[in-house]
Amino acid sequence: MTTRTASLAVAGALATAVTALAAPLASAGGMSMTPRQHTMAELHTGKFVRCFGVALAGHNDCYAGPGTTCAGTASRNYQGNAFKLVPTGTCTAITTPYVTIVQGHGSLSKITEAGR
C-alpha cells in the first residue's frame, strides 16, 4: 500500500467507527442501549474475539485489594526463618504445554499509558 492509500484506509476505518458509535441503536432484547453499552456487550459476548479478544468477567466483588487494620493476629507465627518453597496450589495442575510456550527471550514489559 502506498502512504496515501494507507492513510485513506485509516480515515475510512475511523469514520466508520465514529458513525457506528454515533448511530442510534435498535433495542437489543427489549433493552435500549447506548453505543458504549452496546460495544461493551459485544466485547463480553465475544463478538470482538477476532479483534480485541475475549473480555473476562469482572471480579470486582471479590477483589477489593488490601485494606489497613488496627487489629493484631494471634494464630500465626513469623519468628522463624526461611522454609523451602514448594508450590502446592493450582499451579500443580498446569503442565505442558502451558509451561513450554513461554520459552521467550528477554523480559516482559508492562506498558502503561503515555503521560502518567
Add this chain to the structure above:
Amino acid sequence: MLPWAELQEQLAAALRDPERAPPAECIGPDGARATKRFAVYRNNVFAGLIDALAESYPAVHRLLGVECFEETARRYVSQHLPRSPVLLEYGERFSEFLEQLEPLAALPYLADVARIERAWLEAYHAPEAPALDPGALAGIPAHRAADLCFTLHPSVRLVRSRSAAVTIWGLNVAPPPWASLPPDPIAESALLARPAAEVEVVCLTPGAAEFLAALAGGLTLGEASERARSVHDTFHLTEHCTALLGGGWVTAAHLRRRRTRGH
C-alpha cells in the same frame, strides 16, 4: 535513659529481624524482658503485610497454595517493607521478585499473572476521567486521520505476556471448582481498564496488543495500525477503532504535526 529515637531504632530493627532480641527496655508485668510479648508485634507486622499481598495477588496465592505463598510473601516483606502507609499501593515489586525466585522458575507464567493482578489494582484505584465522545472526531479531515494521537484513560493498563497468563489468571480468580484449561495455549496479553464503575479485563490478540502499545507509547493512529498489521496481517482497524472509542478507553485526541508535507 535511652533517648526515644534510639530506642525506636532498636525496636524497628528487632521487628524486622526474628533473630534479634527485643530491647531490654521492653518488659512484661514482672519487669523481665518480654520476648514472647514483643513477638506479638513482629507477628502483626508480618501477618498484616502478607495478608495485604494475598489480597492484592489472589490468583498467585491460589496458584502457589497457602504455605508456599506465605513463605514467598514473607521473604518479600522482609526485603521490601512498605514505603508509605497507603497499603493499597503495597507490593509494586512483587512480580519482579517472583521472577527472580529460583525455586519458582518452573512457573514461568507466575510473574505475568502477578502483573495482571497489579494492573487490576492500579486500574481499580485510578483517577476518574470522562471518555472522549467519538462524535468529536467526526470533523477530522480524511487526510489527517492517520495523524491522530490518543490519550488513553488513566486506568488503562496493558500487560504483555509470552505465556497464557490471562487464561491462567482468569481461571484462578473464578470461583471454584477449578475449570479445565483450553487445550492449545497461546501467548496472551491483557488490557485492563476502568472507564466507568468496574474494572474490565480484555484478553488481547497479538495485533490488538501491538496496536494499543503503540498508541499508549504516543504513536499516531496510522503508525499504530501499521505496527499491528506487521504482527497480524488480518488486523481490522475499523473494529479496533470501534472498540477503543466505544469502550471508553480514550479520553482525548490531538493531531500530530507532520514532519514532511503530504502528497
Add this chain to the structure above:
Amino acid sequence: MSVSHTAPRGPSPDAVPARAGVGLKAAHYRVILESRPPLGFFEVHAENYMGAGGPPHRYLTEIRTHYRLSVHGVGLSIGSAGPLDEPHLRRLAALVHRYEPELVSEHLAWSSHGGAFFNDLLPLPYTAETLRRVCEHLEQVQEHLGRQILLENPSTYVAFASSSYAEADFMAEVARRSGCALLLDINNVYVACTNQQCDPLQYLAQFPLAAVRQIHLAGCATDADEQGRALLIDSHDREVADRVWFLYEHVLARRGAVPTLIEWDQNVPAWDPLAAQAARADRALHACTLQDRRHVALG
C-alpha cells in the same frame, strides 16, 4: 515547646449522636446502600480511601450522603521520635476536606520509622520526652487539618522500663496540653490491663472521661506468654467480650452516652452479626440515656 491550651475548632457536641456505628467494610457496601440500616455513623480507615478514584470512593461518597462519618487514621505515626510524614498528612487533609467527616481520630502509637511503614500500632514509653513529642505532633496535625482530632489509647503487649507515666495519666496530659479529644477503646483497655496485670476499673478511674468523644468496642483473642500468663491479642475478629461489655456499661454510667463504634476488621462477618453487635451497644446507650433523663427528672 509550644503548647496550645485552647482547642481548635472541633466537632459540635451534636455532630454525631450518641448511638452505635460500625467500621465500613467493602464486603458490606451493597447491603448498606440497599437496606440503609439505622446507624449513628460509619467509620473508615483513612488510608483505605487514599487512592485517586474507583469503587471505594464511589461507595463512600454514596454512603456519606446518608450517614455521619468518622475518619480513623492508622498511619500518621504520631508516637514517632522523628518528624511526621508530611505527604501523608497532606493526603489525610485532602481526605478530610473531601468528605468533611464529623470525627477524625488517630492513635497513641507509632507505625513508621526510617522511611519504612510497619503496618502495626507500635508501643512507646510514656516519658516527659515522648509526651512532648506526641503533643508537638498532635498540634501539627490539628493545625494542618484546622480541627480537633481524637487520640485513641492503644492495646499493648509490652511495657517499657523507662515509662514514668501511667497510660491513663499520659493520655490526660496529652489531651490537656494539645487540646485534642480522646477516643476510648475499651477493648484496648481490657487487653492492655490484662497484659500488664493491672485493674481495668482502676485504669478507667484514672482516665479523663470528660475528654472522651467516641468509644471503640472490638473482640480480642486469648494467648499466653512464656510463663503461661494471659496474653490478650487485639484481633478484631470476633464478638465483643462480655468483660468489655461490662466495662462499657461502667463507663457509660460514669460518662453518659458517647458515640460507640463496633470494630470488626478480620474474619469480617455477614452484615447481620455485625449489626447485632451495634444493636447491643445501642441498647446500652439507650438505657444510659434513660438513666440520665431520670436523674434530671428527679434532680
